[in-house]
Amino acid sequence: MTIATHIAAATFAYPEVDTDTRARLSAAWRGIEPDGATFVLNTCLRTEVVVAGDVEHLHDRLMDLFDGSPDLGAAKIRQGEAAVEHLFRVVSGLESPIRGEQEILTQYRQTLYDASERGAVTGIFAKLLETAVAVGRQARETLPDSPHDSMGAVAAQVVGFVERVAVLGSGAMATSVVRALQGLPAPPAVTVIARSPERVAFDGADVWPFTRAREALEEYPAVISATSAKQRLVESASMSEIMAGRRGPLTLVDMAMPPDFTVEPSPRLRYLDIDDLARMAERKPRIDEADGIVRAAAVGAHHSFVDHHQVGPVIGGLTRQADEIVADVVSRFGGRLSSDRDLAVLRQTAHTVARTLLAAPIAYVKHADRAPEAVDIVADAFGVDG
Numbered sequence: 001m002t003i004a005t006h007i008a009a010a011t012f013a014y015p016e017v018d019t020d021t022r023a024r025l026s027a028a029w030r031g032i033e034p035d036g037a038t039f040v041l042n043t044c045l046r047t048e049v050v051v052a053g054d055v056e057h058l059h060d061r062l063m064d065l066f067d068g069s070p071d072l073g074a075a076k077i078r079q080g081e082a083a084v085e086h087l088f089r090v091v092s093g094l095e096s097p098i099r100g101e102q103e104i105l106t107q108y109r110q111t112l113y114d115a116s117e118r119g120a121v122t123g124i125f126a127k128l129l130e131t132a133v134a135v136g137r138q139a140r141e142t143l144p145d146s147p148h149d150s151m152g153a154v155a156a157q158v159v160g161f162v163e164r165v166a167v168l169g170s171g172a173m174a175t176s177v178v179r180a181l182q183g184l185p186a187p188p189a190v191t192v193i194a195r196s197p198e199r200v201a202f203d204g205a206d207v208w209p210f211t212r213a214r215e216a217l218e219e220y221p222a223v224i225s226a227t228s229a230k231q232r233l234v235e236s237a238s239m240s241e242i243m244a245g246r247r248g249p250l251t252l253v254d255m256a257m258p259p260d261f262t263v264e265p266s267p268r269l270r271y272l273d274i275d276d277l278a279r280m281a282e283r284k285p286r287i288d289e290a291d292g293i294v295r296a297a298a299v300g301a302h303h304s305f306v307d308h309h310q311v312g313p314v315i316g317g318l319t320r321q322a323d324e325i326v327a328d329v330v331s332r333f334g335g336r337l338s339s340d341r342d343l344a345v346l347r348q349t350a351h352t353v354a355r356t357l358l359a360a361p362i363a364y365v366k367h368a369d370r371a372p373e374a375v376d377i378v379a380d381a382f383g384v385d386g
Contacts, residue, residue: 007128007305008058009083010075013046013095017074019275022047023258026230028069036122039129040065041090041111043104044151044173044257044274045097050087052125055079084128084305085298091132092139092294097278100143100290103150103176105136110172128305135297139290151274152176152226153183154281155253158272159222162188162251166216167205169227170194173255177224178202191216217242222251225260236262243269253277318361318382322354 012025025047032040037052038061049065051058055077062072078086086095091108093100112129115121121129155177159165165188167177174192181190182204190205193216197207208216213233216223225233234242239261243250249268254261255277263271329350334343361382 006052006054006057007050007080007083007302008053008055009048009050009078009087010058010062010072011046011048011078011086012071012075013048014097014275014278016076019257019259019273021071021074025066025069025071025074026258028066028071029230030065030067032065032120034119036119037125038065039112039115039121039125041108042257043107044255045278046090046095048087048090049075050083050129081298081302084302085295087129088132088135088139088294088298088301089291091136092290093136093143094139094290094294097281098149098151098154100140101150102140103152103173105133105140106172108136109133124305128301131297131301135294135301138297139293142289142293150176150180151255151277151281152178153180154277155224155226155255156180156184158253158277158280159188159224159251161186162221164189164191164220165222165224166191166193166208166213166220168193168210168213168216168223168225168233168260169256170196170200170202170207171226171228174226175202177226177255178205188222191220214238214242217250217252218245220250221248222253224253224255226255227260229256229260230258232258232262233260234262236264239263239269240266318358319355321382322358323351326350326354 012022014022026042029042032038039048039050041048049058049062051061053061058077059072062075066072089095091105093102093104096104112121112126112133115129116126152173153176157180159181165181167174167181167190170192178190178192181187190202191208192200192202192205193208193210193213194200195210197209200207217234217239227233243266246268249270251270252261252263252272254271254273257274259273261271263269326347330343330347334346337343337346
């Protein structure tokens, strides 16, 4: 007896997949039809697709999700424990340029919540994904504090000492940027530019509508774009016009994916995209306690996922078979008994004998150190198919 017990995942992430490729994939994205077994995490630096299925199923889902994009060949494919461990490392911030960054955990939790609400992930697959949150928190507790604790903090430090900064966007990343700017030794005046300014509020910051974005680009010394737009906010020609009319230099930090701007080289424009920030934030990877925590948790979580599909049906089949035998015995011999009390004793005795006989094989297939073929052997021996 063989039961599908696969986890497969595809990664499109910095630095292996460059900005242009990730931008094209983002443009090709056409949404996810909930099937209970597909999870997608999109951030400015990575896209992670995880499915409860084999690599062939993963490929089919990728073709659907990204409209058959030719850039799908850029994916790093993982299976089984490797796929689970990588996901746990991502959520723990161990795959981020800033080791242990908090933003990725926040993004993951919100994405998982939304996926669960839509029915995109369900059952044991959802439980596996939920385990990553607890693992991420545990791993972070072992990591030292860093002055660069988020990509928002890196962006804030890039703009340096200026009098005012405009932040385009009002979501989680933009909020992180605003907080980081306000935490600088000499914090600038911050203006947040939002699509629905009436719905957002930032302590200590002005809020403008998006119709004033060009004004900020023309007048502010620094602009940080942290939107979730799927198209360019300003094309190259428009940026050239803006730069021609400016009185001073502009630092433009583009954290969006795909990027919000297309720019031409200019001596008065300092442009940095999300990959530039990642390179500034990167530290050499190291092995520490957090890696061991994540590895052990991934092994256990994958084992539980596989057991749910392999062991659960076999145990269920054994217990159903035992219950059927008990019912048959009671039916055959119950008529010879003189009272309901004797019938109850017969039923309980038969039930106890059956479950006692099954205790050893059930304990064996549940044991973590069982032989790989143990489930199939027990299933064949007892004639169950799950």
